[in-house]
Amino acid sequence: MLAELIKVSKEYQAGDGKIIALQTTDFKLQEGQLTLILGPSGSGKTTLLSLLGCVIYPTSGDLYVMGRHVNKLNAKELAKLRLENIGFVFQQFNLLAPLNTEENIGMPLKMLGLHGREIRKKVDEAMELVDMTDRRKSLPKQMSGGQQQRVAIAKMGHQSQNYIM
Ligand SMILES: Nc1ncnc2c1ncn2[C@@H]1O[C@H](COP(=O)(O)OP(=O)(O)OP(=O)(O)O)[C@@H](O)[C@H]1O
Numbered sequence: 660m661l662a663e664l665i666k667v668s669k670e671y672q673a674g675d676g677k678i679i680a681l682q683t684t685d686f687k688l689q690e691g692q693l694t695l696i697l698g699p700s701g702s703g704k705t706t707l708l709s710l711l712g713c714v715i716y717p718t719s720g721d722l723y724v725m726g727r728h729v730n731k732l733n734a735k736e737l738a739k740l741r742l743e744n745i746g747f748v749f750q751q752f753n754l755l756a757p758l759n760t761e762e763n764i765g766m767p768l769k770m771l772g773l774h775g776r777e778i779r780k781k782v783d784e785a786m787e788l789v790d791m792t793d794r795r796k797s798l799p800k801q802m803s804g805g806q807q808q809r810v811a812i813a814k815m816g817h818q819s820q821n822y823i824m
């Protein structure tokens with residue numbers, strides 16, 4: 660087990676009220692699994708990642724990361740845990756590094772449950788729109804900043820309500 664949240668919540672003080680950034684959550688992060696965290700804007704995805712990444716403490720509940728009880732660590736111990744175990748990869752323009760142009764653009768459609776033929780049609784249209792058809796097999800790192808940006812725009816075109824991170 661890489662990390663476990665047991666009835667963890669996160670609240671922030673806002674004036675005399677409070678904002679619930681993460682509602683009471685049970686969650687396990689297993690080794691060797693690819694985990695996607697999906698949800699509407701403001702639902703607490705970044706807060707969950709920040710907890711898993713040992714950047715913030717939970718307000719209530721118990722958080723374990725790499726077998727350590729995060730609640731009980733001081734800031735210095737927490738920083739050491741982060742340094743030794745956790746890497747944050749911020750993906751420019753939200754493109755996934757191992758996926759090529761058409762895979763990146765089609766990824767949200769796949770997650771929405773669309774069928775292959777439907778996805779290919781929408782992806783072709785989206786690529787056409789941003790003039791990236793000739794780079795359909797290119798990986799993000801093989802493209803210029805502007806080209807990556809156009810792929811990201813094509814991807815968002817049919818994804819206006821879905822956020823990843
Ligand atoms: N440091 C903070 N202080 C006050 N409120 C916060 C803080 N961080 C997050 N929130 C609030 O907690 C809620 C969850 O925020 P969070 O950033 O986790 O959402 P998210 O799911 O990542 O959203 P998005 O998809 O827009 O990135 C939001 O209402 C946000 O305004």
Ligand SMILES: [Mg+2]
Pocket residue numbers: 704705706824
């Ligand atoms: Mg976020």
